[in-house]
Amino acid sequence: MAPAPSKTTRKPSATRSQTSAAGDSSPPTLNASHLQGFMVGCVAGLLGTVGIFTALQAPEESAEIAVVSPSSIEAETGPRFDFYTVLPNQELDLNPDIEPADLQPGTSSSTQYLLQIGSFRQEADADRRRGELALLGLDARIEPGDGNNGRWYRVYLGPFDSRSEMARARSLTAQADMDTLLLKREAP
DSSP states (O other): OOOOOOOOOOOOOSSSOOOOHHHHTSOOOOOHHHHHHHHHHHHHHHHHHHHHHHHHHHHHHHOOOOOOOGGGOOOOOSOOOOHHHHGGGOOOOOOTTOOOOOOSTTSSOOEEEEEEEEEESSHHHHHHHHHHHHHTTOOEEEEEEEETTEEEEEEEEOOOSSHHHHHHHHHHHHHTTOOOEEEEEEOO
8 A cells, every 4th residue: 555645735935025914014123223323313414404504604793804905916017028138138058160051852861762562482472472563553663582591582672763653552552451661761
């Protein structure tokens, strides 16, 4: 024979409050913390009222009126300029040994500007870059060079006669996602 199932009683949940009908009609109880809070609020209100009252009364009691005689007031009628007195007292050194700057463009400039568009290990890669530049309408040249780490093929644009030509070439290469390096060389 199987044992008979036992009847278990369920415990009430801890989160549910069991209120009785009699508990709802009873008035709330006041404890000591309620009374302390009420007293603190009254004292704070009283101190705030006294502070505001004394702040409003203080300027009237301690206000002193200072009388200024008209002879001690100096009136400035406008701005004051000191350079009228400072400039005549200064000395200028006009040394004849100083030469004026050459303001003529291009007369003393022996500098050329070049744009390097790439540096490649293989000549075929450099020639491919030169072809890409030719499609953009730019005349590039390849210069081989030997260094400590082998032979390199560098692709150059220029030399440019004016800054506007260089800027145009740099703009075209930037639109084609080609990085440039601006180089400055002395003219031969």
